Amino acid sequence: xxxxxxxxxxxxxxxxxxxxxxxxxxxxxxxxxxxxxxxxxxxxxxxxxxxxxxxxxxxxxxxxxxxxxxxxxxxxxxxxxxxxxxxxxxxxxxxxxxxxxxxxxxxxxxxxxxxxxxxxxxxxxxxxxxxxxxxxxxxxxxxxxxxxxxxxxxxxxxxxxxxxxxxxxxxxxxxxxxxxxxxxxxxxxxxxxxxxxxxxxxxxxxxxxxxxxxxxxxxxxxxxxxxxxxxxxxxxxxxxxxxxxxxxxxxxxxxxxxxxxxxxxxxxxxxxxxxxxxxxxxxxxxxxxxxxxxxxxxxxxxxxxxxxxxxxxxxxxxxxxxxxxxxxxxxxxxxxxxxxxxxxxxxxxxxxxxxxxxxxxxxxxxxxxxxxxxxxxxxxxxxxxxxxxxxxxxxxxxxxxxxxxxxxxxxxxxxxxxxxxxxxxxxxxxxxxxxxxxxxxxxxxxxxxxxxxxxxxxxxxxxxxxxxxxxxxxxxxxxxxxxxxxxxxxxxxxxxxxxxxxxxxxxxxxxxxxxxxxxxxxxxxxxxxxxxxxxxxxxxxxxxxxxxxxxxx
RNA sequence: UGGGGUGUAGCCAAGUGGUAAGGCACGGGACUUUGACUCCCGCACUCGUAGGUUCAAAUCCUGCCACCCCAGCCA
Numbered sequence: 001x002x003x004x005x006x007x008x009x010x011x012x013x014x015x016x017x018x019x020x021x022x023x024x025x026x027x028x029x030x031x032x033x034x035x036x037x038x039x040x041x042x043x044x045x046x047x048x049x050x051x052x053x054x055x056x057x058x059x060x061x062x063x064x065x066x067x068x069x070x071x072x073x074x075x076x077x078x079x080x081x082x083x084x085x086x087x088x089x090x091x092x093x094x095x096x097x098x099x100x101x102x103x104x105x106x107x108x109x110x111x112x113x114x115x116x117x118x119x120x121x122x123x124x125x126x127x128x129x130x131x132x133x134x135x136x137x138x139x140x141x142x143x144x145x146x147x148x149x150x151x152x153x154x155x156x157x158x159x160x161x162x163x164x165x166x167x168x169x170x171x172x173x174x175x176x177x178x179x180x181x182x183x184x185x186x187x188x189x190x191x192x193x194x195x196x197x198x199x200x201x202x203x204x205x206x207x208x209x210x211x212x213x214x215x216x217x218x219x220x221x222x223x224x225x226x227x228x229x230x231x232x233x234x235x236x237x238x239x240x241x242x243x244x245x246x247x248x249x250x251x252x253x254x255x256x257x258x259x260x261x262x263x264x265x266x267x268x269x270x271x272x273x274x275x276x277x278x279x280x281x282x283x284x285x286x287x288x289x290x291x292x293x294x295x296x297x298x299x300x301x302x303x304x305x306x307x308x309x310x311x312x313x314x315x316x317x318x319x320x321x322x323x324x325x326x327x328x329x330x331x332x333x334x335x336x337x338x339x340x341x342x343x344x345x346x347x348x349x350x351x352x353x354x355x356x357x358x359x360x361x362x363x364x365x366x367x368x369x370x371x372x373x374x375x376x377x378x379x380x381x382x383x384x385x386x387x388x389x390x391x392x393x394x395x396x397x398x399x400x401x402x403x404x405x406x407x408x409x410x411x412x413x414x415x416x417x418x419x420x421x422x423x424x425x426x427x428x429x430x431x432x433x434x435x436x437x438x439x440x441x442x443x444x445x446x447x448x449x450x451x452x453x454x455x456x457x458x459x460x461x462x463x464x465x466x467x468x469x470x471x472x473x474x475x476x477x478x479x480x481x482x483x484x485x486x487x488x489x490x491x492x493x494x495x496x497x498x499x500x501x502x503x504x505x506x507x508x509x510x511x512x513x514x515x516x517x518x519x520x521x522x523x524x525x526x527x528x529x530x531x532x533x534x535x536x537x538x539x540x541x542x543x544x545x546x547x548x549x550x551x552x553x
Numbered sequence: 554u555g556g557g558g559u560g561u562a563g564c565c566a567a568g569u570g571g572u573a574a575g576g577c578a579c580g581g582g583a584c585u586u587u588g589a590c591u592c593c594c595g596c597a598c599u600c601g602u603a604g605g606u607u608c609a610a611a612u613c614c615u616g617c618c619a620c621c622c623c624a625g626c627c628a
Contacts, residue, residue: 131624189625211627214628232623259621312575323578329578522587
């Protein structure tokens with residue numbers, strides 16, 4: 001784990017499980033409770049990291065639970081996607097996979113218990129009336145049904161469950177404090193009527209529990225000791241505790257809140273992301289421009305890089321916006337030490353080695369990763385005609401340019417030292433071919449007379465090169481913080497956030513690259529094999545570029 | 554205006570009465586079979602702010618300021 005693996009949550013938990021603490025001698029148990037109404041994004045990965053890592057830290061367990069108490073917004077499609085993304089990220093919930101809906105029967109009984117104790121009642125205020133009677137900062141809320149006898153509420157609640165009433169006709173409300181400064185305590189609704197088929201329970205229920213009532217019960221049913229959630233639930237904690245205190249649940253979990261993640265240039269709102277998908281601004285939840293886990297996966301992000309990103313960002317209660325550059329740093333670091341390096345020429349120009357025999361092919365052993373000799377080498381073919389990067393040649397070298405220009409020597413990575421002898425241009429003055437001679441004694445790239453070669457460039461054999469399209473992905477958004485701006489964020493989608501470059505040349509070894517396999521390309525950054533087009537041999541690669549280098553204005 | 558939170562560098566973040574860790578970004582240098590990577594060096598006399606307590610305060614006390622969350626039958 002990271003160098004500084006401590007945070008305020010750990011401090012609370014340590015205290016809780018030590019002598020005299022509320023969970024003395026107990027095993028720490030956490031849970032990750034997504035609502036299956038969208039795909040997981042990098043922000044959820046922070047919660048995943050916190051939930052799973054915290055459990056692990058204390059030798060405990062973390063459950064995966066679908067928080068599916070509102071069938072209106074949820075769908076089975078998301079359940080599978082969420083599980084897949086969590087597995088990909090590398091977290092394991094073992095056999096502890098649950099649905100909040102598993103506990104609907106218990107929740108119903110706890111609601112009955114509250115009513116029986118006079119701590120809840122059936123309220124017939126409409127949504128609008130309830131809003132009107134909610135009160136304000138200086139006036140308490142009201143409800144004419146608050147003192148309804150328990151027997152009557154119990155009867156109505158049963159009839160609600162039997163489907164006797166239409167949607168919205170009545171609710172069950174916890175009887176707490178209509179004058180509380182905390183609006184969540186002003187007799188919050190705990191059950192509502194919704195005649196809708198649920199993706200797990202079908203038509204078994206037409207009343208569904210509200211989050212504030214359901215969540216503490218879900219946690220308690222699973223023996224969760226620490227219910228970690230984001231800051232916006234801080235003012236719900238008194239209600240969480242009230243439910244735990246007044247229902248005869250099997251354990252008393254403690255809720256601890258942490259700040260959620262913000263990343264600049266990045267929208268992390270499920271609602272907005274869904275909007276992008278549904279309106280066709282992107283190709284889907286896994287469009288590589290999306291901050292979803294599946295999008296990042298296609299973009300070439302490795303699970304380790306995302307985990308490390310959150311690990312190093314730390315956990316606090318400060319609403320913070322992390323630089324996107326930090327995420328990129330975490331990826332580069334991982335790729336640099338773990339990904340195979342390959343050669344690709346994005347903007348090719350032909351290099352002809354005039355003194356190299358025609359029709360002859362040679363092969364060079366190139367290390368896959370200089371930092372990891374155990375990753376061995378691959379063979380790269382070489383011949384008289386090669387492709388090199390357009391900007392590795394200059395007709396008139398500028399100051400401090402030490403790559404290829406007439407008269408200059410340069411090393412072809414792992415191959416030979418060559419000397420530029422000339423070039424040809426077309427009618428438009430564009431360089432079409434660069435000519436050079438090679439030093440036959442420099443096989444492998446080392447000179448025999450000890451002369452120093454200042455620059456090394458990458459290349460691809462023209463005879464075996466694979467043609468490719470490179471997709472350049474920039475940020476989807478141009479404003480620094482579209483997520484924070486209360487404006488029409490769709491207006492801020494950068495029209496150039498996707499740019500396709502054709503005619504790139506790749507090393508032949510990439511012909512068999514697997515989708516979503518990540519490579520590091522010498523000098524060019526990092527790539528991910530995204531998909532292989534049906535047209536034979538055409539690979540499509542994503543190239544992630546850092547924002548400052550991107551082509552955006 | 555009620556309740557709940559948070560303020561340490563451009564961005565994260567440690568720090569819990571003993572004289573401001575670390576990372577990103579940035580600037581400089583060394584090295585290099587890629588100008589990448591790696592490695593060095595630099596980057597807060599001061600912790601939102603004003604006072605107070607103390608030999609000593611980012612840490613304790615008081616006032617003020619700024620920002621975030623809460624009045625869904627969403628989660």
